Amino acid sequence: MGLKKKAILLDIEGTTTSISFVKDVLFPYVKTHLESYLNKNWNTDEMKLDIKLLAEQADQDIVNNVPGVVPVKETESEQALKQSIISNVLWQMSLDRKTKALKTLQGHIWLDGYNDGQLVGHIYPDVFPCLLKWKDAGLKLYIYSSGSVAAQKLLFKHTEHGDLLHLFSGFFDTGVGPKVESTSYRNILNEVSCDPDQVVFLTDIVKEAEAANVSGITPILLVRDGPLSSTSQFTQVSSFDQIDVECS
Ligand SMILES: CSCCC(=O)C(=O)COP(=O)(O)O
Numbered sequence: 001m002g003l004k005k006k007a008i009l010l011d012i013e014g015t016t017t018s019i020s021f022v023k024d025v026l027f028p029y030v031k032t033h034l035e036s037y038l039n040k041n042w043n044t045d046e047m048k049l050d051i052k053l054l055a056e057q058a059d060q061d062i063v064n065n066v067p068g069v070v071p072v073k074e075t076e077s078e079q080a081l082k083q084s085i086i087s088n089v090l091w092q093m094s095l096d097r098k099t100k101a102l103k104t105l106q107g108h109i110w111l112d113g114y115n116d117g118q119l120v121g122h123i124y125p126d127v128f129p130c131l132l133k134w135k136d137a138g139l140k141l142y143i144y145s146s147g148s149v150a151a152q153k154l155l156f157k158h159t160e161h162g163d164l165l166h167l168f169s170g171f172f173d174t175g176v177g178p179k180v181e182s183t184s185y186r187n188i189l190n191e192v193s194c195d196p197d198q199v200v201f202l203t204d205i206v207k208e209a210e211a212a213n214v215s216g217i218t219p220i221l222l223v224r225d226g227p228l229s230s231t232s233q234f235t236q237v238s239s240f241d242q243i244d245v246e247c248s
């Protein structure tokens, strides 16, 4: 018998979308376009806010003695500031950090790539039919990713199946908290007005599944490529087709 739920919360990277699309397409796009993006948008209000976030993050990293931290030199010349932003962003990306500052800027840089067709949001073949089926069955679908909400919407607006934004009832990023903390999932439950046992969370990361589980949400682990673990405490699937969930 299937799970009876009201809502499905979905991670992106490794769950709806291949890790390779993020690591081998989206992230290299940022690296290639970072300098030209800064030059083109330097005087916009959006860029000023992005720089403020990066500088605040760097200051916090310095206070926290984060190893290898690259300062953002707001008080120096435009050229020095630009260079320090490039170095800081590349450093954060080398660590795959999920800071709001980095994720916000990445989302802004991807906009042109999606709009001119260089970027097409990848989703696994099983994802679109299952999302349609679940939505038609009355389940609400929500995204929770470390990528900014703006970046999430770009990805699902520009897929090879067209614009899929209509499938979703809401999007969450680390504005509700980190994905490895149970309070973040409680914040989402408040936002979507669901009890914990009414929601299932699909993710490829065990620590995220554990955090969701502590909040009372039912996690299901996606193991897209590797072998299933014989010791996992959570249900594991390699495809959305294997997930049996009905609207309660
Ligand atoms: C949707 S933006 C691209 C993904 C991204 O930047 C990222 O950090 C993925 O994080 P997730 O929480 O979806 O694993």
Ligand SMILES: [Mg+2]
Pocket (backbone or CB within 6 Å): 011, 012, 013, 014, 015, 203, 204, 205
């Ligand atoms: Mg993931």
